Amino acid sequence: MPAGGTLNSGVSCVVSDCIRCRLRPANPGLLAYTPGCCFQYRMTPSSLADPFAGFSTHLLLSDRLQPVKPGPLVDKANRSYLPLNELSEEFAMNTTSGFLFGLALCLTLCSSVCAEDWTRFRGPNGQGISSEKNLPVTWSADDNVVWKASIPGKGWSSPIVFQGRVFLTTATEDGVSCRVICVNRGDGSIAWNTEVHRQNPGPMRKQNSYATPTPVTDGWRVYAVFYDGTVVAVDFAGERVWKNSEIKFFSLHGLGASPMLAQGQLIMPYDGSSREDSRLGWKVPWNDAVVLSLNAETGSVSWKGRRGESRVGHVTPILVNDGTQLVSAGGDRVQGFDPKNGDRAWSIYSQGEGVTPSPVVGDGLIYTSSGFEAPTIRAIRLGGKGDVTKTHIAWEQKKGVPALASPLYVAPYLYTITRDNILHCIEASTGEIVWMNRLTGVHSASPVYADGRIYILSEDGVTLVLRPGPKYEEIATNSINETCLASMAVSQGHFFIRSSEHLRCIGVAPKE
Numbered sequence: 146m147p148a149g150g151t152l153n154s155g156v157s158c159v160v161s162d163c164i165r166c167r168l169r170p171a172n173p174g175l176l177a178y179t180p181g182c183c184f185q186y187r188m189t190p191s192s193l194a195d196p197f198a199g200f201s202t203h204l205l206l207s208d209r210l211q212p213v214k215p216g217p218l219v220d221k222a223n224r225s226y227l228p229l230n231e232l233s234e235e236f237a238m239n240t241t242s243g244f245l246f247g248l249a250l251c252l253t254l255c256s257s258v259c260a261e262d263w264t265r266f267r268g269p270n271g272q273g274i275s276s277e278k279n280l281p282v283t284w285s286a287d288d289n290v291v292w293k294a295s296i297p298g299k300g301w302s303s304p305i306v307f308q309g310r311v312f313l314t315t316a317t318e319d320g321v322s323c324r325v326i327c328v329n330r331g332d333g334s335i336a337w338n339t340e341v342h343r344q345n346p347g348p349m350r351k352q353n354s355y356a357t358p359t360p361v362t363d364g365w366r367v368y369a370v371f372y373d374g375t376v377v378a379v380d381f382a383g384e385r386v387w388k389n390s391e392i393k394f395f396s397l398h399g400l401g402a403s404p405m406l407a408q409g410q411l412i413m414p415y416d417g418s419s420r421e422d423s424r425l426g427w428k429v430p431w432n433d434a435v436v437l438s439l440n441a442e443t444g445s446v447s448w449k450g451r452r453g454e455s456r457v458g459h460v461t462p463i464l465v466n467d468g469t470q471l472v473s474a475g476g477d478r479v480q481g482f483d484p485k486n487g488d489r490a491w492s493i494y495s496q497g498e499g500v501t502p503s504p505v506v507g508d509g510l511i512y513t514s515s516g517f518e519a520p521t522i523r524a525i526r527l528g529g530k531g532d533v534t535k536t537h538i539a540w541e542q543k544k545g546v547p548a549l550a551s552p553l554y555v556a557p558y559l560y561t562i563t564r565d566n567i568l569h570c571i572e573a574s575t576g577e578i579v580w581m582n583r584l585t586g587v588h589s590a591s592p593v594y595a596d597g598r599i600y601i602l603s604e605d606g607v608t609l610v611l612r613p614g615p616k617y618e619e620i621a622t623n624s625i626n627e628t629c630l631a632s633m634a635v636s637q638g639h640f641f642i643r644s645s646e647h648l649r650c651i652g653v654a655p656k657e
Contacts, residue, residue: 261277267591267593273505277635277636280595281640281653284651292333294647298316298318299320300354304631304634309329309331314326323340323341323371324339330650336383342377347373349396350399353399353400363406366379367381372394372400373393373400375389376390395418396416402461404461411440412439418456426456427456430456431456435452436449437449452480453478455477458498459500460501465481472511476500477497477515478492479525491532491537497517504551507559509526521541522546545567548563553592555594555599557572558573566586580617590629590633591632593635604629604630606629608624627645
């Protein structure tokens with residue numbers, strides 16, 4: 146059971162902690178939607194005689210349906226909400242059936258905790274770490290492939306997974322038509338493919354695309370960002386809920402960072418350059434970089450965080466300190482913001498533009514890298530206020546600096562892939578190099594740690610499987626013979642790998 150829950154012969158089941166992130170809601174009790182997070186619920190059948198006495202819930206019975214707003218139980222047959230006073234007729238025809246329903250409901254919710262959703266870039270916490278077990282070790286283009294779905298257009302956003310759905314973005318019509326696609330996790334069929342925005346394509350690096358930011362979901366909507374900076378929210382039926390084009394983004398590199406959710410907000414960094422003078426913000430620092438927060442419900446602007454002088458970057462932010470601080474980096478800067486209001490708490494000078502790898506956190510340190518000019522790994526101590534460049538850098542390392550793929554922290558080591566494709570294992574507490582090994586191919590996708598193994602996907606579609614530790618230990622090499630720049634997703638016992646043409650579900654066929 147989740148924290149705070151009990152299940153016994155007296156049919157008492159009270160769960161007041163979040164069944165996905167285990168965080169205590171502000172008002173525990175009712176099953177409610179916590180924006181940017183997950184669900185809470187409370188079941189308090191007072192007795193066997195009346196198994197639904199005191200039962201107050203907004204539980205969604207079918208993973209195929211998602212209400213726009215939380216409400217009473219959903220009737221799968223007609224997609225309508227069931228008033229609580231109809232529960233006894235619908236589900237509790239007698240004492241026994243009522244008890245069994247309550248029991249099944251508890252067990253269903255408990256089992257959902259065991260299957261992890263992959264809801265954003267690099268997974269639930271943006272670290273590339275999965276709690277999934279019994280994952281496949283070997284596969285090929287056809288072997289150990291549950292299904293393969295053709296994906297139209299071009300996009301290097303990573304797939305995300307929520308229960309029975311896989312979401313990703315793409316751009317067709319040479320980048321003009323921006324689309325969000327929903328794939329049925331069970332069989333790979335396309336549930337819907339919705340155009341959500343039309344944009345004017347422009348310059349970008351050849352490794353980029355017009356649909357590179359990975360979408361994020363809160364279990365009710367999918368939020369996606371495209372090349373020109375436009376943000377959209379789409380419900381699980383494929384209908385656009387809102388669109389925000391507050392930021393007119395421009396960069397000769399294109400847009401590479403991904404959004405995240407925090408405290409009911411959709412947060413997206415925009416570290417671009419001037420459209421009129423492309424050197425401004427790229428080669429020359431400027432003051433126009435923005436960390437934008439939108440209300441996830443309405444799409445309205447909540448706040449705009451300012452970096453001060455900075456340059457181009459493509460870094461996806463993460464949350465630290467139990468979600469109370471947002472760490473976001475751009476060219477020349479690593480910074481901490483208050484996610485409630487966008488106030489900048491601290492800043493570190495980290496010279497280098499075009500920085501791409503996203504930070505990871507472990508053992509009280511944030512591990513970051515800088516971009517071109519002076520590439521350096523920096524381990525930053527949490528806390529501090531103002532400019533903490535001279536006080537909060539625990540160590541620096543100029544070898545093993547990641548270029549495209551984000552680092553991976555698996556205690557006690559930090560794993561990085563350099564521009565010349567050398568994999569480094571670094572002592573995370575000191576920055577000392579433990580070992581190095583040259584890899585085959587180019588690596589844009591960020592590595593994943595799952596089931597006790599590290600998975601590293603190359604642009605040639607080859608996944609290297611390693612055992613983490615103080616020496617290089619290769620377990621398997623798996624090729625799908627297609628170009629891959631998107632990072633893989635891990636969910637419900639499967640890997641989801643996007644190539645230039647397909648989305649593959651790797652592993653044993655899922656249970657319906």
